[in-house]
Amino acid sequence: MCTAATYQTKDFYMGRTLDYEFSYGEKIAIMPRNYPLQYRHGLKNIEHYAMIGMAHVVEDYPLYYDAVNEKGLGMAGLNFVGNACYQEVKEGAVNVAQYEFIPWILSQCASLNEAKKLIQTMNLVNTPYNEQLPVASLHWIIADQSGSITVESVKEGLNIYENPVGVLANNPSFDKQLFNLNNYMSLSPKQPQNLFSKELDLQTYSRGMGALGLPGDLSSMSRFVRVAFTKMNGQSRDNERDSVNQFFHILGSVEQQRGCCEVADGKYEITIYTSCWNSQKGIYYYTTYNRRQITAVNMHKVNLDAQQLTTYPMLDDEEFYEQN
């Protein structure tokens, strides 16, 4: 399972949890403007926007899971197993392999509006990166300060949904996730009133009773509701430290602890990492299952006019702060 969210304070933040039972080996990868970005089906854009994100890097090529570009447009791919369906390669079409979708958009689009237009021109195809790697079954959230969309390639074609919540989880399709929120409209951070019956003297005997009914399980439908509620009601000051901290708390509401979600005998899905980027500043923050300390990589600290990819290992060891 995975969950992605956006968050607006003074700056615009976005990120995701990456939940899985094994890791492909992740790195934080900065693709500078002159990295020779070539596409599988013949498209090329040599000079492009720079981007930073989490990727599995093969042969110096970043297979991005999530990333943000220097213009503040961000994107994350989340599992959409059983629903994702890509096209066959078509002669004469703008064929974009599923693993190229993130760099294809982020290298060319400075805003969500530009992304919406570019997506209309694309034929998203099922080409795998190589024979060792499967075709990933994903759907995507794309967002900047102006809003969010969800992109789902299904057997009927490409669906592009406005995403007014700025949240994405896994199955089912986004329209159903959004509709499901109707079931929770009475939830509130305030204490409830007794609307149950005038004849009964019902009392609020604990704080937090306004959110009674907020689903606490790990299913994606429930995580969608939980993150939406936490994000929509969460409060923080608007400076960097408080915004980033608050963002990690929002996604912390759907973290997966080892042991609670068994996917095969003795195999458990966990939150391998959580990311949060500041779209304006190009800073990519992350925590991992073992490293709760927030770690930051700033894309503007490398030469963004270079040609080579810069990668940083995803640090995964906890450093306890010894106070005495």
Ligand SMILES: C[C@H](CCC(=O)NCCS(=O)(=O)O)[C@H]1CC[C@H]2[C@@H]3[C@H](O)C[C@@H]4C[C@H](O)CC[C@]4(C)[C@H]3C[C@H](O)[C@]12C
């Ligand atoms: C498994 C990851 C998604 C995690 C997730 O959504 N879990 C939910 C599980 S469930 O639905 O609820 O069952 C996805 C997100 C991004 C994916 C990776 C990226 O798409 C980049 C490449 C794409 C290649 O085709 C396959 C390897 C890969 C390196 C992908 C491996 C895997 O599919 C990743 C890592």
